[in-house]
């Protein structure tokens with residue numbers, strides 16, 4: 168099982184949209200995929216037609232009790248979506264209290280990672296959708312993931328937000344046994360606007376090493392898909408945003424493959 172987190176401290180940059188779209192594409196390729204809503208606002212949960220306000224079983228349960236949850240109790244939180252092969256652990260507003268209750272308690276940053284280890288054999292990919300806040304929930308995602316995707320809206324204020332996110336990643340790097348691999352994904356790119364092109368140029372200068380070379384274009388079909396509760400690749404399989412996300416997923420899968428081959432050859436020569 169591979170765990171990817173989608174995070175940025177800046178709000179409204181395309182985290183939830185990227186999570187849904189990438190998860191839909193992975194499921195379309197035949198993978199067994201789980202998305203987990205770590206945002207108490209519950210956009211991801213609502214996307215798939217569940218009402219966060221009326222749920223009692225949710226991500227919140229992963230933070231309850233002193234021990235890591237058992238496999239059965241974690242799997243009991245999983246619900247189906249309209250997409251074959253794609254499941255969800257929804258959120259509930261109670262998740263917001265985790266920040267207050269758990270901050271400073273030992274081991275609280277590792278709850279999600281430990282739960283992922285317990286259900287390791289159940290899914291091929293897990294995608295964690297984070298809230299736009301640096302707190303216990305985001306820290307859990309950054310500690311649990313093998314790969315971090317940082318959607319960045321191609322506009323000036325979003326670049327400021329990325330500076331903050333970079334500092335957070337540096338802090339997390341120090342606490343992780345394995346280095347955190349991250350990819351910056353420029354979103355809502357509109358090549359006709361000065362704001363989009365100049366912020367993309369800045370990204371290319373300042374973050375060349377970790378920047379995905381292409382962009383996710385602005386595409387109103389994504390909003391239509393979310394209104395209909397469909398993953399974008401179901402709603403508009405050949406739309407320009409879906410095509411871009413398809414390129415992104417293939418890029419990440421090939422990077423993962425390269426990393427795996429490198430790791431195997433290092434183990435063989437050790």
Ligand SMILES: Nc1ncnc2c1ncn2[C@@H]1O[C@H](COP(=O)(O)OP(=O)(O)OP(=O)(O)O)[C@@H](O)[C@H]1O
Nearest residue numbers: 178179180181182183184299355384385386389390
């Ligand atoms: N490429 C795109 N083109 C057009 N609209 C988009 C695109 N990506 C996302 N959106 C729209 O922008 C809005 C914000 O996107 P989204 O909810 O994915 O951001 P977010 O980072 O998860 O926000 P939050 O920080 O509030 O969780 C949504 O209405 C979404 O439909």
Ligand SMILES: [Mg+2]
Nearest residue numbers: 182183206210
């Ligand atoms: Mg969101």
